[in-house]
Amino acid sequence: MSDNLLDVHGVTKRFGGFSALTRVDLHVKENERFGLIGPNGSGKTTMINCISGALANDEGNIVFAGRDITRIPAYQRTRLGISRSFQIPKPFVSMTVLENLCIPLEYAAHQHSHGVELRGEAMEILELMSMADKADVRTGGLTQIELRKLELARAMAAKPKLLISDEAMAGLSDTELDDILEILVRLNEQGLTIIMIEHIMRAVMNFSERIVVLDAGEKIAEGTPDEIVNNKDVERAYLGA
Amino acid sequence: TPSAQAAKEVKIGFSMALTGPLGPAGKAALLAMQIWRDDVNAKGGLLGRKVKLVYYDDQTKPANVPGIYAKLLDVDKVDFIVSGYGTNLIVPALPIAMERGMVFMGLFGLDANAKFKYNNYFQIMPAGPDPIVDWSVGFFELAAKQKPRPKTIALLSADAEFARNAVAGARRNAKKYGFKIVYDKRYPFPGTSDFTPILRAVKATNPDLFYVGSYPGGSVGIVKAAHEIKLEPKLFGGGMVGLQYTAIQMNLGKLLNGITDYWFWAPEKTLKFPGIEAFLAKYQKEAPKQKLDPLGYYLPPFAYAYVQLLGNAIEATKSFDQAKIGAYIRNNTHSTVVGKVKFGKNGEWATSRTFQVQLQNITSNKMSEFSKAGKMVVVYPEEFKSGELIYPYAKGK
Amino acid sequence: MRSSTTRTWKGPTLAHSIVVDNVSAGYGAVRVLHGVSIQVNDGETVVLLGTNGNGKSTLIKCIMGIIQPDEGEIYLEADGERINLAGKNPEEIVNLGVALVPEGRRLFPRLTVEENLLLGAYREEARRGIDRNIAFAFEAFPVLAERKNQLAGSMSGGEQQMLAVARALMSAPKVLLVDEPSVGLAPILVSRVIAKIRELKEEYQLTVLMAEQNFNQAVKIADRGYIIVHGEIAFAGEDTEALAGHELVKKYYLGA
Amino acid sequence: MFSIEFLLNALVAGILLGGFYAAMSAGLSLSFGLLDVVNIAHPAFIIFGSYLTYYVNEHFGFDPILAGLVFAVPSYFLGVAVYKIYYNSFEKTGAESLRGLVFFFGLFFLIEVILIITYGVDYRLVRAFYIGKSTSIGSVGIAYRLFVPFLVGGILAAVLYLFLTKTFFGRAIMGVAQDSLAVQLMGVDPIRIKTVAFGIGIATAVIAGSLLIIIGPVEPTIGREYIGRVFAVTVLGGLGSMTGTLVGGLILGVAESFTSSFFGPSWALAVSFGILLICLAVRPSGLFGR
Amino acid sequence: MSKERKLFLIVAAVLIVGAFLITTQMENRFYYKAAYVVLQYVVLATAWNILGGYTGYVNFGTAGFFAMGAYTAVALIKTWKPPLYLLLVMGGLVSGLLGLGIGYLTLRLKGVFFSIATLALAVVLQMLISNWSYVGGGAGTAILKPRSVPLFSNYDEFLFFVMASIAVVSVAVAWLIEKSWIGRGMAAIRDNEEAAECMGVPILKLKLFATTVSGALMGIAGAPFSYFVVYIEPTSAFHLDYAVNSLAMPMIGGTTTWMGPLVGAVLVGTAQQIATVTLSSEMNLLIVGSLLVGFVVFAPDGLVGLFGKIRSRLAGREA
Ligand SMILES: Nc1ncnc2c1ncn2[C@@H]1O[C@H](COP(=O)(O)OP(=O)(O)OP(=O)(O)O)[C@@H](O)[C@H]1O
Ligand SMILES: Nc1ncnc2c1ncn2[C@@H]1O[C@H](COP(=O)(O)OP(=O)(O)OP(=O)(O)O)[C@@H](O)[C@H]1O
Numbered sequence A: 001m002s003d004n005l006l007d008v009h010g011v012t013k014r015f016g017g018f019s020a021l022t023r024v025d026l027h028v029k030e031n032e033r034f035g036l037i038g039p040n041g042s043g044k045t046t047m048i049n050c051i052s053g054a055l056a057n058d059e060g061n062i063v064f065a066g067r068d069i070t071r072i073p074a075y076q077r078t079r080l081g082i083s084r085s086f087q088i089p090k091p092f093v094s095m096t097v098l099e100n101l102c103i104p105l106e107y108a109a110h111q112h113s114h115g116v117e118l119r120g121e122a123m124e125i126l127e128l129m130s131m132a133d134k135a136d137v138r139t140g141g142l143t144q145i146e147l148r149k150l151e152l153a154r155a156m157a158a159k160p161k162l163l164i165s166d167e168a169m170a171g172l173s174d175t176e177l178d179d180i181l182e183i184l185v186r187l188n189e190q191g192l193t194i195i196m197i198e199h200i201m202r203a204v205m206n207f208s209e210r211i212v213v214l215d216a217g218e219k220i221a222e223g224t225p226d227e228i229v230n231n232k233d234v235e236r237a238y239l240g241a
Numbered sequence B: 001t002p003s004a005q006a007a008k009e010v011k012i013g014f015s016m017a018l019t020g021p022l023g024p025a026g027k028a029a030l031l032a033m034q035i036w037r038d039d040v041n042a043k044g045g046l047l048g049r050k051v052k053l054v055y056y057d058d059q060t061k062p063a064n065v066p067g068i069y070a071k072l073l074d075v076d077k078v079d080f081i082v083s084g085y086g087t088n089l090i091v092p093a094l095p096i097a098m099e100r101g102m103v104f105m106g107l108f109g110l111d112a113n114a115k116f117k118y119n120n121y122f123q124i125m126p127a128g129p130d131p132i133v134d135w136s137v138g139f140f141e142l143a144a145k146q147k148p149r150p151k152t153i154a155l156l157s158a159d160a161e162f163a164r165n166a167v168a169g170a171r172r173n174a175k176k177y178g179f180k181i182v183y184d185k186r187y188p189f190p191g192t193s194d195f196t197p198i199l200r201a202v203k204a205t206n207p208d209l210f211y212v213g214s215y216p217g218g219s220v221g222i223v224k225a226a227h228e229i230k231l232e233p234k235l236f237g238g239g240m241v242g243l244q245y246t247a248i249q250m251n252l253g254k255l256l257n258g259i260t261d262y263w264f265w266a267p268e269k270t271l272k273f274p275g276i277e278a279f280l281a282k283y284q285k286e287a288p289k290q291k292l293d294p295l296g297y298y299l300p301p302f303a304y305a306y307v308q309l310l311g312n313a314i315e316a317t318k319s320f321d322q323a324k325i326g327a328y329i330r331n332n333t334h335s336t337v338v339g340k341v342k343f344g345k346n347g348e349w350a351t352s353r354t355f356q357v358q359l360q361n362i363t364s365n366k367m368s369e370f371s372k373a374g375k376m377v378v379v380y381p382e383e384f385k386s387g388e389l390i391y392p393y394a395k396g397k
Numbered sequence C: 001m002r003s004s005t006t007r008t009w010k011g012p013t014l015a016h017s018i019v020v021d022n023v024s025a026g027y028g029a030v031r032v033l034h035g036v037s038i039q040v041n042d043g044e045t046v047v048l049l050g051t052n053g054n055g056k057s058t059l060i061k062c063i064m065g066i067i068q069p070d071e072g073e074i075y076l077e078a079d080g081e082r083i084n085l086a087g088k089n090p091e092e093i094v095n096l097g098v099a100l101v102p103e104g105r106r107l108f109p110r111l112t113v114e115e116n117l118l119l120g121a122y123r124e125e126a127r128r129g130i131d132r133n134i135a136f137a138f139e140a141f142p143v144l145a146e147r148k149n150q151l152a153g154s155m156s157g158g159e160q161q162m163l164a165v166a167r168a169l170m171s172a173p174k175v176l177l178v179d180e181p182s183v184g185l186a187p188i189l190v191s192r193v194i195a196k197i198r199e200l201k202e203e204y205q206l207t208v209l210m211a212e213q214n215f216n217q218a219v220k221i222a223d224r225g226y227i228i229v230h231g232e233i234a235f236a237g238e239d240t241e242a243l244a245g246h247e248l249v250k251k252y253y254l255g256a
Numbered sequence D: 001m002f003s004i005e006f007l008l009n010a011l012v013a014g015i016l017l018g019g020f021y022a023a024m025s026a027g028l029s030l031s032f033g034l035l036d037v038v039n040i041a042h043p044a045f046i047i048f049g050s051y052l053t054y055y056v057n058e059h060f061g062f063d064p065i066l067a068g069l070v071f072a073v074p075s076y077f078l079g080v081a082v083y084k085i086y087y088n089s090f091e092k093t094g095a096e097s098l099r100g101l102v103f104f105f106g107l108f109f110l111i112e113v114i115l116i117i118t119y120g121v122d123y124r125l126v127r128a129f130y131i132g133k134s135t136s137i138g139s140v141g142i143a144y145r146l147f148v149p150f151l152v153g154g155i156l157a158a159v160l161y162l163f164l165t166k167t168f169f170g171r172a173i174m175g176v177a178q179d180s181l182a183v184q185l186m187g188v189d190p191i192r193i194k195t196v197a198f199g200i201g202i203a204t205a206v207i208a209g210s211l212l213i214i215i216g217p218v219e220p221t222i223g224r225e226y227i228g229r230v231f232a233v234t235v236l237g238g239l240g241s242m243t244g245t246l247v248g249g250l251i252l253g254v255a256e257s258f259t260s261s262f263f264g265p266s267w268a269l270a271v272s273f274g275i276l277l278i279c280l281a282v283r284p285s286g287l288f289g290r
Numbered sequence E: 001m002s003k004e005r006k007l008f009l010i011v012a013a014v015l016i017v018g019a020f021l022i023t024t025q026m027e028n029r030f031y032y033k034a035a036y037v038v039l040q041y042v043v044l045a046t047a048w049n050i051l052g053g054y055t056g057y058v059n060f061g062t063a064g065f066f067a068m069g070a071y072t073a074v075a076l077i078k079t080w081k082p083p084l085y086l087l088l089v090m091g092g093l094v095s096g097l098l099g100l101g102i103g104y105l106t107l108r109l110k111g112v113f114f115s116i117a118t119l120a121l122a123v124v125l126q127m128l129i130s131n132w133s134y135v136g137g138g139a140g141t142a143i144l145k146p147r148s149v150p151l152f153s154n155y156d157e158f159l160f161f162v163m164a165s166i167a168v169v170s171v172a173v174a175w176l177i178e179k180s181w182i183g184r185g186m187a188a189i190r191d192n193e194e195a196a197e198c199m200g201v202p203i204l205k206l207k208l209f210a211t212t213v214s215g216a217l218m219g220i221a222g223a224p225f226s227y228f229v230v231y232i233e234p235t236s237a238f239h240l241d242y243a244v245n246s247l248a249m250p251m252i253g254g255t256t257t258w259m260g261p262l263v264g265a266v267l268v269g270t271a272q273q274i275a276t277v278t279l280s281s282e283m284n285l286l287i288v289g290s291l292l293v294g295f296v297v298f299a300p301d302g303l304v305g306l307f308g309k310i311r312s313r314l315a316g317r318e319a
């Protein structure tokens, strides 16, 4: 047994004849800040979908907290402590922002005591994300950016062990980005493990302790931010000259 | 005062299919009943009281019937009830009549009283004491007489109440008369768009006789498809509803020639029952305005007859007492526009009088073609026969 | 910068510029823009800077006719003619030669890549150049050629962004509005997309207004720019140096 | 007992019927498949077309097919009007399509009422020189009554297919329900596109109505029998795909014909809807769905 | 919360007792028959809404579930004539299992595809029943209802009481679901299934729960049907009306709350009953058609939504 929180072994995912992921391994340590980068279409989101259970991988297996979760449904994975945001926001449109957060709070964070008072807790998270003023707005009235922040907030509301943020910060200004990074760092200090997918190098490089680079569905590099920045393959495939 | 007069009216209540699959026939039946009402009222009503019809559309939905009869009896407080058109719509009302001990005249129910055995139920369709079997006896009698004697039979029925029962009777008759059943299938009704494959399967069995239980839409499809694939059994027809309708006759025209089907009335010299022609004249005057079957030979005379019979019974007993009227109807022979009627077991006709008619000599699609004698030739029973069966079918085509 | 050359050889008869004069706009009770005036001259590339929620997209939507300004005027100056854009539908504005790469891409997810591109060339004037434009799109973004029969909705985020840019160009626009083209793109693609926009711009003599957060990339092609803060123009930089030197830019984009 | 000839005949009968089903469903594939307008009243418009055809056939001896084609034009405008109401009451206000469904159910009943009031509840039929005639190729018989609708159905599907995939207008129809703002950004007026497409859908329904009354007699409420079938064909083929609609129609037609021929007609509907269920379970987006 | 629940349950009990008391007072059978039909629609609309309104899966096959309940009862009546409550239980069980079955369809089928599948299922079931001669097949069969029943002066009143109780129970079930974590989870599924699952909502379980409960209630509503009509045959048991009404009534009332289907069913159902016995047949269809068109056009959020809007507007004026 490893002391990793998440072990992804040889995961392959095909869409028709096209292989979006080919035998990819990932190992994320407990309480690690982990970056996942790669060119567009390299399979990052697909990987997250496999880990969170939104897609079933064709080959390989996924172990979380010592338990093989390859075949268990997504909601159980969330209850075990994996929570993700969606790159393309998927809000609950008939609900307000606050009610959006109540769903994961009720179903994932407090799954055995339905009906507990959740609004206070939801409000705290919104305040953390500086979205408190939008609490009673229906999600139709939010901008793309706000929707992304809602995605992150909702993922946090599941009170996960592992938080996966799929481009939640795209489009944020540097100040806002710093605010969010600070929140994430604080959560990490409290014991949360975080996988960050982001194309904003400033964010990923500053935040991550370790980074894996995907390209065309395969892992091409793994290492500390410094190692990654200086990796020739990564430069060629992703960073550019 | 008008209210006192209204109280003196005799109210006859019923549900009738005015929309839905049975709507066309139901509407024509209603017109016939209204003509009877006007006839009676012109003569001063029943025992001096004017007749009023109280009716609601059951939309051909049995589920509507219980509510309608409850309304008729408890809210409208009608004096008499008669049935709507068709077995499905008669049966739901029967127990209500039974609970209240009322006379209940039925309009074209096939063995509707089998379960209830209610003695004040009287059904006007001349099917006979064992309706399901008697219904097709004529067809088989005709077949059995032919030389060489036909050997095989194909049965086809629409998957709904009347057609299935008709074919169930035919099945028993086939056994009784010793014909071998080589095809016996049902088709979904409603829901069959094309009959070609079905009739090809029938043709593949090469039957001598082809007995069909079908409803108007299907009957048309079957006749057309039979011509298209040249299906030529020696005797063809039996229980096809719709061939009696003028619009369908006008559309099918010559395609009808040679088909032998059950029939209730035709302008043949053997069927000039007292009052029928006067009734039809009135009907035919009004029908086009209401977009109903213009000739009205099928159901309307019987719809007239079943209320006529009730009215006559009231007059005869000089009473509005249900039990007395019931007993009178049960024990006497009645003269109506559809001939002499005597009821027997379960309120069905004591003896079967379902005609078998062969369509002959049709040369055009004009309506006048079908109001003439000699086109719908009664070939069974002997008593009413107006011509000879042309056999085999292909010869009459 | 490089684009200054473009400006010189463009004849006045093909001039297309956008003038936004004192525009105020918003969504229902939410007021977003307050008296904004900007101008994008013929052949220029102007960048619109500003952090989230300050009104960049709103301004672009106003120009495009997606929302109507409450106050102020918006003109398209084409060939010396002044066309009032306020009150026009997006489709009418598109037919005047203005194209938008919208925020959130807005592709047709259940049409193929190719069909998306062809639909981009709907307007009468674009249909003539369709073969040339499609060839150009495939050359600029080879992945689109490889995947031309894939449904747009199943492409990755970045691939979709490329398709959105390519599709806008299919309408053979004279004025291109781009709302944050680099969002969600890998760094290598950001520079490629930006470079492509410049290439296209030169090829077609486009006038470009681009909302962008990635300052370093934006200034590679921008002639000048505006900084928008809380729905007002906080600074109009006459050239890229002026922009780079501005304290707001330093604060927000250059990590100073 | 069953010969090759019998099998071929069953196949041909199924194909002919299938072409007709495709004709009935093509317009629905446009409105429901592409515009996301759940026009459950489509069969009612078909019956409406049958009655228009009946009217001119009965009174002026018009050929039914010709009548269908002629009436397609005014029906297009009827479709345009219906869509305007639908648009203003539902799409404009962003109400979900479910609500529109109820609207169309209501419309369904209203059309039935109008037909009942004007024509009564009786069965109506038409006459044409090809009805009741048939020809045969080898041992395979072909009834013109079914062949004509098959032909028209096939042509209809082909024309719509070309229209949708090869014209700019057609592609705009395909895109409009997916993102109507994006359609605007392509320089297209989405409402116009949808109105035209819906109008075309109704026009094809009316043509299909003329085919229906060629095949068999029609009464005002018979449209209800076809709700299931037209939706089954549309879904089986894959929403919005004309090739799919044609293939879906053929599958249903052949399945019905084979079941009728070999197992007995009473299972025909169960088999064809069973096929639909299985298809949906295996390939939820239909055979040619995207 | 639990106080609210207690109050609601008390109201429910009072209604059932009230229904019983009415039967001891009033004699006119017509009202019982008419009320029976309306109440039957209350059950169907409420049941439909648990799946369609709360969870977002539109069932076109209501008639199938209803008829399966009815035919389960017919099969049992033909076999050993068990008491009515057993018919209800068995009808509910069979349709509930059927619901469970279509619940598994939701694994693969979304949106209209699911709706079409339910429609197809209803057709297949109708064909199966049509070919099953034990329960009368396509020809149908007459069912004798028991002549008398203790406590009630006639069977019509008893049937009314039974349907009233079922209606009260159905609405109570819908209310309990709506106000509980289950209802909130269903709303999340309706909004976005994928996101709901990733937020820890056991979507399959909730969907199965919804389809089963919805199906079972429809089956229970169908179980007494054969006693009500006395004559049962597939075309009327599987009638399009059930599918249309059970969908239109919640739409007209409002789909997001328990009150919507109740209001819609009472309103439309009563209108239909009145129209049947007062108007000419064409007018009847005309009324139903116009009602459907009119309400969805002019009260897009349903009546409940409309009242809410009017109330808040009035409140706003006062403030
Ligand atoms: N459902 C699908 N069907 C077919 N291909 C798919 C599907 N989903 C994803 N793909 C393809 O798989 C590849 C990987 O996609 P993925 O979304 O994982 O990329 P990504 O690394 O997240 O990219 P980005 O950074 O642009 O978001 C892409 O080429 C995409 O087109
Ligand atoms: N549809 C809408 N309804 C209500 N408010 C809106 C809507 N769209 C945007 N807003 C508000 O308008 C303001 C400006 O939004 P806009 O999208 O123009 O910002 P932006 O500068 O483009 O930022 P971003 O970087 O987030 O794209 C924001 O406060 C936002 O909340």
Ligand SMILES: [Mg+2]
Binding pocket: A044, A045, A046, A087, C156, C157
């Ligand atoms: Mg991604």
Ligand SMILES: [Mg+2]
Binding pocket: C056, C057, C058, C103, C179, C180
């Ligand atoms: Mg923006």
